Ligand code: AMP
C-alpha cells in the first residue's frame with residue numbers, strides 16, 4: 001500500500017498528525033492544505049488552499065490523486081467537505097455534515113443526548129433574546145450562554161452574574177458577535193467540576209478509545225482569565241478512576257455513536273466528548289466531531305500503532321482490522337502564545353532556540369510562518385506547543401518546561417501550571433444556589 005494523503009488544516013493539531021503520519025511505511029506522499037512550516041518538513045504544503053474552501057479542496061484532492069483525505073478542523077466538516085469528497089469517490093477521514101452536527105449544532109447535540117439518556121447540563125435553545133433573558137431570570141441558578149453554531153471555540157460565556165448573561169445574549173443575538181452561529185443561543189445550567197477530553201476513533205460500528213487527556217482553556221495560571229483555544233494539555237489524568245473512565249466510554253462515546261447510526265447519520269472519524277465530572281456524575285460539556293487541539297499534541301506521541309493505517313481503515317469502514325495501541329507513558333504539552341492573546345497581539349516576531357530543544361521533545365507549530373528572509377516568525381495568538389513524554393506527569397512536565405525556556409520570541413507567554421493538577425484535580429468551586 002502506498003497512499004497519497006491530503007491533510008486539511010494548519011495548526012499544532014495538524015502538525016502532530018503530520019508528524020505521526022510521516023512514520024507510516026504506507027505513506028507515499030503527504031500533502032497539506034494550507035499546512036504550516038512544521039508540516040512542510042513531512043510533505044508538500046499547498047498554502048493557497050484554505051481548509052474550508054471546499055471547491056479548491058476537491059480540485060486539489062483530484063489533482064494529487066489523493067487516496068485519503070484527513071480533515072483536522074471542524075469548519076470544513078460542518079460545511080460538508082466529507083460529503084463532497086465522498087461523492088467524488090475520494091476516501092475521507094471525518095464525519096459527514098449531518099453526523100458532524102453533533103458539534104456544529106448544539107441544539108441537535110442536546111436533543112440526541114436527551115433521546116438516548118446521555119448525561120449533560122439542562123439546556124434550552126432560544127431564537128428570541130427576550131425569551132432567553134426571561135429564562136435566565138426565572139431559572140435562578142448559574143448559567144452558561146452558548147452560540148448554537150460553530151464560533152471558533154469562542155461562543156461560550158460562563159456567567160457569574162445575571163448582567164453577564166444578559167450581555168452575552170445581546171452580544172450573540174443582537175450584536176452579531178458570532179455571526180449566524182449566534183442567532184440562536186442555548187442557555188445551559190452551569191456545571192462545576194474538573195474537565196477531561198475523551199477521544200475515540202470510529203468507523204460507525206467499531207470504536208477504539210484513546211487515552212483521556214486534559215486541556216487548559218483559561219489564559220492564566222490557576223484557570224483564571226478568559227478562555228483561549230487551549231494553553232496546554234496533559235494525558236492521562238491521574239485523578240480519573242477506571243470505573244468513571246469506562247462509564248464515559250460506554251455510556252457517552254459508544255452510546256452517541258450508536259445513536260447517530262440509528263438516526264441515519266453514521267459517524268466516521270474521531271468523536272471527542274468534552275466531559276465534566278460533576279457531583280452528580282460525569283456530564284457532557286460538548287461533543288466535538290474531530291481531534292482536539294491541543295489534546296492531539298499530547299496523544300500522538302503515545303500512539304504506538306500506525307496512524308495512517310487507522311485513518312485509512314476508518315475511511316473504509318474496516319477499523320476492526322486495524323491495531324490501535326497506546327503506550328502508557330505520560331505527556332505534557334505547554335502552549336507558548338503571543339503576549340496579549342487572547343486579546344490583541346503582535347505577530348512577525350522571530351522565533352529562536354528551536355535547535356536547542358531535546359531530540360525526544362516535540363515542538364508542534366500553531367501560529368508560525370516563514371518571514372521574508374526564510375526565518376520562522378510568530379503568526380498567531382497561540383504560537384507553538386512543546387510536548388514532552390515521561391514515566392510520570394511530573395517527569396514530562398519538568399522536561400516540557402525545561403525546553404520551553406530554551407525557546408524565545410518577543411512577548412512570549414505561557415502558563416506555568418500545565419499538568420500541575422494531573423494527579424489531583426483542581427479544587428472544585430462551591431456549587432452556587
Ligand atoms: P466549549 O466551547 O463548549 O468547549 O466550552 C468552553 C468551556 O466553557 C468548557 O471547556 C467549560 O470549561 C466551559 N463550559 C461550557 N459549558 C459549561 C457548563 N454548562 N457549565 C460550566 N462550564 C461550562
Ligand code: GLY
Pocket residue numbers: 153215229230288291292293294295
Ligand atoms: N481542546 C478543545 C477543543 O479542541 O475543542
